[in-house]
Amino acid sequence: MPEVDLATTPLRELNAALHRLKPDTNERHWVVDNPAGKHAVAAGLDAPVTVEINGSVGYYCAGMNKLATVVVHGSAGTGVAENMMSGFVHVTGDASQSAGATGRGGLLRIDGNAASRCGISMKGIDIVVRGSVGHMSAFMAQAGSLVVFGDAGDALGDSIYEARLFVRGAVASLGADCIEKPMKDEHKAALHALFAQAGLDGSIDPSEFRRYGSARKLYNFHVDHAGAY
Amino acid sequence: MCGIVGLFLKDPALEPELGRLTAAMLATMSDRGPDSAGFAVYGSGGSDTAKFTLRGKSAALVAAAVERIKAAFKGVTAIHHDTHVVVGIPAGEADGFVAWLAEEAPEIDLVGRGHRMELYKEVGAPAKVAERFGLAAMGGTHAIGHTRMATESAVTTDGAHPYSTGTDQCLVHNGSLSNHNNLRRILRREGFDFETENDTEVAAAYLSWKMREGMSLGEALKGSLSDVDGFYTFVVGTENGFGVLRDGIACKPAVMAETDRYVAFGSEYRALAVLPDIGKARVWEPEPSTVYFWER
Numbered sequence: 001m002p003e004v005d006l007a008t009t010p011l012r013e014l015n016a017a018l019h020r021l022k023p024d025t026n027e028r029h030w031v032v033d034n035p036a037g038k039h040a041v042a043a044g045l046d047a048p049v050t051v052e053i054n055g056s057v058g059y060y061c062a063g064m065n066k067l068a069t070v071v072v073h074g075s076a077g078t079g080v081a082e083n084m085m086s087g088f089v090h091v092t093g094d095a096s097q098s099a100g101a102t103g104r105g106g107l108l109r110i111d112g113n114a115a116s117r118c119g120i121s122m123k124g125i126d127i128v129v130r131g132s133v134g135h136m137s138a139f140m141a142q143a144g145s146l147v148v149f150g151d152a153g154d155a156l157g158d159s160i161y162e163a164r165l166f167v168r169g170a171v172a173s174l175g176a177d178c179i180e181k182p183m184k185d186e187h188k189a190a191l192h193a194l195f196a197q198a199g200l201d202g203s204i205d206p207s208e209f210r211r212y213g214s215a216r217k218l219y220n221f222h223v224d225h226a227g228a229y
Numbered sequence: 230m231c232g233i234v235g236l237f238l239k240d241p242a243l244e245p246e247l248g249r250l251t252a253a254m255l256a257t258m259s260d261r262g263p264d265s266a267g268f269a270v271y272g273s274g275g276s277d278t279a280k281f282t283l284r285g286k287s288a289a290l291v292a293a294a295v296e297r298i299k300a301a302f303k304g305v306t307a308i309h310h311d312t313h314v315v316v317g318i319p320a321g322e323a324d325g326f327v328a329w330l331a332e333e334a335p336e337i338d339l340v341g342r343g344h345r346m347e348l349y350k351e352v353g354a355p356a357k358v359a360e361r362f363g364l365a366a367m368g369g370t371h372a373i374g375h376t377r378m379a380t381e382s383a384v385t386t387d388g389a390h391p392y393s394t395g396t397d398q399c400l401v402h403n404g405s406l407s408n409h410n411n412l413r414r415i416l417r418r419e420g421f422d423f424e425t426e427n428d429t430e431v432a433a434a435y436l437s438w439k440m441r442e443g444m445s446l447g448e449a450l451k452g453s454l455s456d457v458d459g460f461y462t463f464v465v466g467t468e469n470g471f472g473v474l475r476d477g478i479a480c481k482p483a484v485m486a487e488t489d490r491y492v493a494f495g496s497e498y499r500a501l502a503v504l505p506d507i508g509k510a511r512v513w514e515p516e517p518s519t520v521y522f523w524e525r
Contacts, residue, residue: 036502037497037498037500037502038499056502056512057498058497058498058499059497075512077497078482093512094514096482096484096514097480097482113513115479115514116517134516135479
């Protein structure tokens with residue numbers, strides 16, 4: 001099990017070593033100590049390995065992640081798991097703004113709060129936040145699910161496309177073209193499956209959540225708006 | 230960009246370490262602001278002595294001015310730090326001294342005034358600026374610092390932060406203001422003078438103006454949410470502590486940490502990572518449009 005201490009090993013050396021890993025590597029479990037808020041720790045991974053980071057990280061941790069599992073035992077700065085393609089990223093503390101931004105796949109789990117713009121322009125990623133999210137979360141969200149155990153800040157889902165939003169607590173305000181939708185059995189089943197995938201099976205009842213999504217009036221051409229073009 | 234750091238000590242045993250910790254925090258923010266740096270340190274002082282931070286083009290020019298100050302006023306103390314000097318004057322003579330300085334020593338800039346605040350800023354890499362002024366050896370109760378990446382105006386000493394906003398008060402800023410030209414015009418009509426084209430100088434004058442009109446610092450900061458357009462994280466130093474405000478969009482980063490021994494602010498967590506027992510601290514991100522204060 002490779003252990004890398006970022007107090008003594010340059011960050012580029014760690015990331016280069018992680019980037020060299022082949023899909024069939026035997027070095028499948030990495031431990032990183034003393035990240036001290038450095039940026040881009042374990043970004044750009046493309047192998048089915050697990051990287052455990054002991055401490056808080058800076059910007060873009062696990063950005064562009066593919067196949068890998070990255071666990072941050074601490075908090076994460078701006079853009080954790082941004083543009084993630086697949087795999088699993090787990091932050092045990094809080095995440096700063098733009099967590100999971102533009103993510104295309106995989107699962108991001110945040111045990112604390114996420115700040116503003118969580119899931120901005122998400123394109124297929126699933127994001128589970130056990131705390132609350134800040135303003136402008138899921139702005140222009142296209143696909144995937146954002147699940148919030150706590151509250152959501154102002155303008156949730158502004159200009160949303162087809163992403164699904166589930167919030168258990170209060171929503172400060174909904175953004176343009178974002179509306180509440182009925183929580184059907186299929187949505188409860190989907191949440192149940194997502195919680196199982198996130199390792200949160202049985203800890204929370206999917207029926208406690210409310211669902212929000214697009215009214216589909218903003219991005220579809222509407223003949224009444226023809227004069228505006 | 231730009232980087233901000235702030236450290237407010239709860240534990241008096243840490244006070245001799247204030248400068249060393251602030252210097253370490255400031256150095257981590259060099260990537261965010263390599264052009265220039267500045268800091269305000271709240272050290273010793275009392276109400277019977279007015280404390281002025283003066284700055285000149287060279288240490289020799291400052292030394293010559295201090296000789297003239299000593300000849301003109303009684304009971305003057307002077308502690309030199311490179312191009313800056315901290316001058317102590319009996320409180321009763323403070324206003325007379327300010328008038329004298331403008332008249333008799335126009336080559337010297339008055340950068341800060343109060344009873345406890347000392348304010349230093351220069352062009353150059355943050356670690357070098359901190360070293361020039363001997364920040365690591367300074368003690369005190371709290372400090373704020375700034376590393377600048379210029380966007381709105383030239384890289385000059387006057388363009389560096391902090392900006393004084395009043396007695397024992399100063400402001401640092403990360404962001405950029407879009408209505409500073411208009412605000413500057415309004416503030417000129419209100420009698421404020423401006424040394425630079427810098428947007429932060431306008432924000433500092435705005436706060437001074439609102440407080441002159443009777444607002445508290447907290448109210449003045451709240452007022453800036455509607456009157457100051459642009460994006461910003463402001464940190465203000467006061468005689469007793471510091472305050473933090475982020476605009477409503479909050480795209481400029483801010484992280485806070487609190488332990489039994491201190492409260493700290495950093496533009497990034499990296500700045501906080503150098504502090505003692507940071508692993509055990511409560512770390513969080515300040516909310517947008519919310520004024521925070523830590524004061525003793």
